[in-house]
Amino acid sequence: MPDIPRAPETDAPPRRKLLDLQRDDLVGWLAEQKQPKFRAAQILRWVYQQRAMSFDEMTDLPAKLRQRLAEDFDLFTASIETEQVSNDGTEKLLLRLGDGGEVECVLLRDGPRRSICVSSQVGCAMGCVFCASGLDGVKRNLTRGEIMEQMLRLQRRLPADERLSHIVMMGMGEPLANLDNVLATLDIARDAEGLGISPRRITISTVGLPPAIDRLARHGVPYNLAVSLHAPNDELRNQLVPVNVKVGVDKILAAADRYFATSGRRLTYEYVLLGGVNDSIQQAHELVRLLRSRSALLNVIPYNPVAGLPYKTPSAGAITQFREALEQGGVNVQFRTRKGSDIDAACGQLRRNRAMLNESQLPLA
Structure with a gap:
């Protein structure tokens, strides 16, 4: 599955993380954009229920609002x-x-x-x-x-x-x-x-x-x-x-x-x-x-x-x-x-095994 696209790096102030916002914080930001309060429910519905990958997918929002969201926020950061x-x-x-x-x-x-x-x-x-x-x-x-x-x-x-x-x-x-x-x-x-x-x-x-x-x-x-x-x-x-x-x-x-x-x-x-x-x-x-x-x-x-x-x-x-x-x-x-034993499903196994592999590939001193 392709990873979620992220906006290109710019000299603009760092974007905030949308998923870390309280609902009231989002409502306050919308008010600053002169957008109605109900837009918060639309945005959150796209995030939590409609599985949006990016702000562009939020098609019931005005295009200018979607653009501003992408400028001010990261949806996913990992x-x-x-x-x-x-x-x-x-x-x-x-x-x-x-x-x-x-x-x-x-x-x-x-x-x-x-x-x-x-x-x-x-x-x-x-x-x-x-x-x-x-x-x-x-x-x-x-x-x-x-x-x-x-x-x-x-x-x-x-x-x-x-x-x-x-x-x-x-x-x-x-x-x-x-x-x-x-x-x-x-x-x-x-x-x-x-x-x-x-x-x-x-x-x-x-x-x-x-x-x-x-x-x-x-x-x-x-x-x-x-x-x-x-x-x-x-x-x-x-x-x-x-x-x-x-x-x-x-x-x-x-x-x-x-x-x-x-x-x-x-x-x-x-x-x-x-x-x-x-x-x-x-x-x-x-x-x-x-x-x-x-x-x-x-x-x-x-x-x-x-x-x-x-x-x-x-x-x-x-x-x-x-x-x-x-x-x-x-x-x-x-x-x-036991489920997932063929894919290192126990806690921390995948991270540890990948780290061990990376260490094994380091050049010898």
């Missing part, structure tokens, strides 16, 4: 650095941002569902040892517009008669560490004049930051919360998720319980299953003790190997035994089908 399509229909984009940072986003097709997984930061500071996203640390938070651009670019990959059905904030970065911009983006995503996706079909993933979980509860919108647990005790979780040293499993579970009490939304606990690390029967029994009394779903994800890391996918036998122990213990559990 470029597609790499794109991959899996045999199962999964599509992954590596986007290069205006400052050179790179983030990944994914479109997943599963029956009638059209789900997207988007990033909230360039890199990640949480340090999960098996994840490619955080191997180089975190560079910065994404703006509201940069998060929304991922959603819109993935939406454009769908045929005209299909629409996005689910959003998962589970790409690169820790969404609750960039909560202001994440919530501002999701406010648009759930708005009828935005992407029109119900909060019940929007999931925010976190490694577990209790103060931010409590703040999310106070926000009052019943998004689904997914807590990336990955270990049933602090000793192992401290090794796998280093930020846990400052928090602890008990405090994370308590914050999640408070979120459930406030929102009424069933919690999901994510558990990446690492062969020989956290896939034993004993660890399954520990998970049973933690979760069987909670209204929660345990989502077990067999590990998607990352080049250069020592972790591996568990054997089929280990997966079966782990699952049986959980089910017999009364835990509501599902094992996620």
Whole structure:
């Protein structure tokens, strides 16, 4: 798919990013152009619902207004650095941002569902040892517009008669560490004049930051919360998720319980299953003790190997035994089908593998 055209460089003042504007900011700009307020709704409809690539496509706007929009604003500011399509229909984009940072986003097709997984930061500071996203640390938070651009670019990959059905904030970065911009983006995503996706079909993933979980509860919108647990005790979780040293499993579970009490939304606990690390029967029994009394779903994800890391996918036998122990213990559990494994679909894999390839091509000193 061709990339979105961008206006040529000039000596004019730098253009503002349309996707970072509040609606009132756009209305104010229109007033300066002596344009009626209703033009804002037209522009935003073209952006969020009619999948416009450029201001020129907004054909119900006066030509002079379209020209002025192109002079004052950039619609999209990233470029597609790499794109991959899996045999199962999964599509992954590596986007290069205006400052050179790179983030990944994914479109997943599963029956009638059209789900997207988007990033909230360039890199990640949480340090999960098996994840490619955080191997180089975190560079910065994404703006509201940069998060929304991922959603819109993935939406454009769908045929005209299909629409996005689910959003998962589970790409690169820790969404609750960039909560202001994440919530501002999701406010648009759930708005009828935005992407029109119900909060019940929007999931925010976190490694577990209790103060931010409590703040999310106070926000009052019943998004689904997914807590990336990955270990049933602090000793192992401290090794796998280093930020846990400052928090602890008990405090994370308590914050999640408070979120459930406030929102009424069933919690999901994510558990990446690492062969020989956290896939034993004993660890399954520990998970049973933690979760069987909670209204929660345990989502077990067999590990998607990352080049250069020592972790591996568990054997089929280990997966079966782990699952049986959980089910017999009364835990509501599902094992996620791995999608996109042939295109580096795990968080951060595409960016890391491309970087490794580039490094391998550098001349020797």
